[in-house]
Amino acid sequence: MNAHRSFTIAAVLAASLSAVVLQSALAQEAENPPRQTWSFHGPFGTYDPGQLQRGFKIYREVCSNCHSLKLLAFRNLADPGGPQFSEPQAAAIASSFQVTAGPNDQGEMYQRPGKLADYFPPPFPNDQAARNANGGAVPPDMSVLAKARGFEVGFPWFIFNMFTQYQEQGPDYIHGILTGYEDPPPAGASVPPGKQYNKYFPGHAISMPKPLSDGQVEYTDGTPATLDQYAKDISAFLMWAAEPKLDQRKRLGFQVFVFLIVLTGLLYFTKKKVWHDVHHPEVA
Amino acid sequence: MSAHSTYKPQNPVMQWLERRLPIAGLVYSSFIVYPTPRNLNYWWTFGGILTFMLGAQMVTGIVLAMHYTPHVDLAFNSVESIMRDVNYGWLLRYLHANGASFFFVAVYAHIIRGMYYGSYKEPREVLWILGVILFLLMVVTGFMGYVLPWGQMSFWAATVITNLFSAIPGVGDPIVTWLWGGFAVGNPTLNRFYSLHYLLPFVIAGVVVLHIWALHMVGQNNPTGVEPKTEKDSVAFTPYATIKDAFFIGVFCLFFAWFVFYIPNYLGHSDNYIPANPGQTPTHIVPEWYYLPFYAILRAIPSKLLGVIALLASIVLLAFLPWLDTSRVRSANYRPLYRQFLIVFFLAVVGLGYLGSQPPEGGYVIAARILTAYYFVFLLVILPLLGLFETTKPLPNSISEAVLPPGAATPTAGAKV
Numbered sequence: 001m002n003a004h005r006s007f008t009i010a011a012v013l014a015a016s017l018s019a020v021v022l023q024s025a026l027a028q029e030a031e032n033p034p035r036q037t038w039s040f041h042g043p044f045g046t047y048d049p050g051q052l053q054r055g056f057k058i059y060r061e062v063c064s065n066c067h068s069l070k071l072l073a074f075r076n077l078a079d080p081g082g083p084q085f086s087e088p089q090a091a092a093i094a095s096s097f098q099v100t101a102g103p104n105d106q107g108e109m110y111q112r113p114g115k116l117a118d119y120f121p122p123p124f125p126n127d128q129a130a131r132n133a134n135g136g137a138v139p140p141d142m143s144v145l146a147k148a149r150g151f152e153v154g155f156p157w158f159i160f161n162m163f164t165q166y167q168e169q170g171p172d173y174i175h176g177i178l179t180g181y182e183d184p185p186p187a188g189a190s191v192p193p194g195k196q197y198n199k200y201f202p203g204h205a206i207s208m209p210k211p212l213s214d215g216q217v218e219y220t221d222g223t224p225a226t227l228d229q230y231a232k233d234i235s236a237f238l239m240w241a242a243e244p245k246l247d248q249r250k251r252l253g254f255q256v257f258v259f260l261i262v263l264t265g266l267l268y269f270t271k272k273k274v275w276h277d278v279h280h281p282e283v284a
Numbered sequence: 285m286s287a288h289s290t291y292k293p294q295n296p297v298m299q300w301l302e303r304r305l306p307i308a309g310l311v312y313s314s315f316i317v318y319p320t321p322r323n324l325n326y327w328w329t330f331g332g333i334l335t336f337m338l339g340a341q342m343v344t345g346i347v348l349a350m351h352y353t354p355h356v357d358l359a360f361n362s363v364e365s366i367m368r369d370v371n372y373g374w375l376l377r378y379l380h381a382n383g384a385s386f387f388f389v390a391v392y393a394h395i396i397r398g399m400y401y402g403s404y405k406e407p408r409e410v411l412w413i414l415g416v417i418l419f420l421l422m423v424v425t426g427f428m429g430y431v432l433p434w435g436q437m438s439f440w441a442a443t444v445i446t447n448l449f450s451a452i453p454g455v456g457d458p459i460v461t462w463l464w465g466g467f468a469v470g471n472p473t474l475n476r477f478y479s480l481h482y483l484l485p486f487v488i489a490g491v492v493v494l495h496i497w498a499l500h501m502v503g504q505n506n507p508t509g510v511e512p513k514t515e516k517d518s519v520a521f522t523p524y525a526t527i528k529d530a531f532f533i534g535v536f537c538l539f540f541a542w543f544v545f546y547i548p549n550y551l552g553h554s555d556n557y558i559p560a561n562p563g564q565t566p567t568h569i570v571p572e573w574y575y576l577p578f579y580a581i582l583r584a585i586p587s588k589l590l591g592v593i594a595l596l597a598s599i600v601l602l603a604f605l606p607w608l609d610t611s612r613v614r615s616a617n618y619r620p621l622y623r624q625f626l627i628v629f630f631l632a633v634v635g636l637g638y639l640g641s642q643p644p645e646g647g648y649v650i651a652a653r654i655l656t657a658y659y660f661v662f663l664l665v666i667l668p669l670l671g672l673f674e675t676t677k678p679l680p681n682s683i684s685e686a687v688l689p690p691g692a693a694t695p696t697a698g699a700k701v
Contacts (some may be wrong), residue, residue, distance in 0.1 A: 043546055071364050140558075144364065147549060148557035155638065165546045170554065203566070242557070245367070245374040252375070254547025260541060264534030271527045276517055278322055281688060 029173050032151050033176025033200045036232060038168050040239065043254065046247045047240050050221060052083035055237025058217050058230055063142065066134060066208075068122035069144035074242055075116040081247030082240055091116050137207035146170035146235065146242040170242065171235035176200035179232035181210040300323030314500055319518035320525045321506035323687045327397040328504065330390050333528035333536050337387045337493065343381040345429075353476035356471045359434035362561040378548040383552045384426050386540045388574035391419060399605070399626060402614030403505040409606040411498040416490055418601040421488045423575070423599070428481040429636075430572055434474065438568045442469045442477070442616050451589040470563065508686045509614025510679055517683040568643055576640030577633045579687045581659065584652035594656065602662050608663055610671025618677040619683065622670050629662045 039048040056077070059069065074094035077085045094114035099121045102109035117177065124130035130138045140148075150169035155159060171214070177200055185197030195205040213228045219225050240246070289313035293299045302309055351370050366373035395415075398404055404412035426637035427445060429436045446463050450456040465472025503512065512518045519525075543550060551573060555566050573578050582597050586589035601608070616623040632655045639652040680686035
C-alpha cells in the first residue's frame, strides 16, 4: 500500500539522518560539570540564608579582590529571600567598605564609609586597570554570573530538564570551575604560560589562578571548611545575586498553580455541562 | 451564513446608542450568535489563545517600557533593575520573555491546524494570507524584542540578521548601513528597534481585526472540511465556543506558568546575561528556539544570497498554499497520502529546529540540507502533484452525519437542504 511505502521511506530517511547527526554529536563530547544538590532547586526550593552568608564571606574575602558585584547594593543583604542579615548588620558591613562619593562642594571626589543604599564598590576603577592587573583578562562582574554561565546538556536531556525543572547549570558550572583545577595538567594537555588547566572550562586554559583551597576561609558555624563546601556556598551566593527574587517567584508560582488548576477544573466541568446536549442529542 | 436573531436592545440607553453606533449589535452578531461548526476540536482554540497572548504581551510590554532605557550603555542594567527594584518587575519580564515563546507555540499549533485540515482552501485564501502576514509581523517583532536587553546574543543576533540584507546584489551594503543608522549595530539601531518593537504589536492587532473579519465572512473550517449546511451543523459562539476557548486558555496558562515561575530561563540563552560586547563574538550565535528551523534553512545553503532567498521563501511560499495544493478535499483525515507527507513535513521542521541549534558543521549540515530539500519539495512538488493523483476517502454528506449517531442527523438535514 502507498501509505505503508511512504512511511517506510520516512523511517529509512529518519534513521540515516539520525546516524549522521549522532556522529557529529559524539564528536563534540565534552565533560559537563557534575550536578550538585541545591536548596533552591525545584518548585518549593528556597535559598538557605546560612549558606548565602557563608558564600558572602567567601565573596568578600576572596572573590571581591578581583570581581565586581556592581548590581548589588548593601541593602540587598537584608532583603527577604536573601542572606537575611539584619539591617544593622548590613549597615555595619556597608560601613566597612570605602566607597567613592562626591563631588563635594570643592568639586572633588572623596572616599567615605559605605551606607545601605550604596552599591558594592568595584575592585578596579575601570576595565583597563582590571585587565592590566590580571594578565590581560578582565575578571567578569559577578552580579548575574550564575545566569550567564551554563553548558549544553544535549538531546534528549534538555527535554527531561523541562520536566525536572533543572535550572542550576550556572551554579553547577561555577562549582565545577572552582573544583576543576588540575595541577600538574593531565598528560597531553598543553597550557599556555600564565594560564591554568581547568577540567570544566571551555578549552581548559583558564586565566584565573586557583582561587580557593581547603581551610582558606574560616567558618564559624561548624560547616566543614573544605574546597567542595566553599564552592557550593559561593555558587549559591552568586545564584542569589543573579536571581534575588527566586524565593518570591516560586512561592507566587505555587499560588498561581493552585488558582489555575481550580479555575481550569471549574471551566472544564462548565464546558461539559454546556456541551452535554450537543454531544448527546435526542434521537429524532 | 445562516440567518440568526439580530440584536434588539431593551434598555433605552442601549437603544439610543444602537441607532447611532451599532457596536453592541456587532459584538452580538460576531461573538454571541455567530454560528461555529459543532465538531471543532481543541486545535480550534488556538485562535482565542493567540488573541489572549497578544493582549498579555501588550499589557506586560507597556509596563516594561515604563522602566526600560533604550541606550547601549544603560539597556542591560535597566533590565536588571526591572528584575531587582521594580515591584513584580521580575514577573513582568519573565511573563513577557516567555510570553513571546508561548505566542509562537500557539501560532505554530494554529498553522499546523490550518495545514492539516486544509483551512487555507477556497474561500479562505485571504484569511490564510492575512495569517501568513501576521506570522511575518510576529517574527519581526519577536526578533526586535530579543535585541532590547542588549546582551551578547541580542547584539550578535542583530548583527547576523541585519547583515543578511547585505546579500542583496548592488544595494545590499547601503541598505544595511541605513538599517543600522551607522556603520555597525549601535545606539541608533537599538533605538529604532525599540521604537518598532512598540509599534508593530499595534499593527499586528490591526491585521488581527482583518483576520477575524475575513473569518467571519467565510466561517470556520472544521475537521471534516465539509461546510455547514443546516442549522444542526452549527452551534452558537456563546456559550459553546466561549466556554471551550476559556477552558483551553486555562490549560495553556498552566504550561505557560510552569515556564514563567519554575524554569523562566530555560528557553533563553545564558550568553544573553553577558552585556553586549562588540569586540567579542560568542562561540555559537543561536536565535531563539522559534526561529531555529528557518535559521537551519539559511545555513544549509552554501551561498549567502541563495540562503537568504531560501529563508524568505520558506515563509512566503506558505502564502501560496491555497494554489500549491491542488486537491479539492480539505481535511487530511480524508487524504491518506497527504496526511503521511504532511506529518513527515512537520517532523522535518522539528528536525530543522534541532539542527539550527547545532554548529553548522559535519553531519549537521548534510542533515539540514536533506530536510531543507524535503521542505521545498513538499511545498513545490508533492503538494501540487498529490491533488492530481491521490485517491481520497469518501466525504460525509454533512457535519452532523459525521459526528452524530445515525438517525439523529440525516432525516432533518436532508429535508432542509
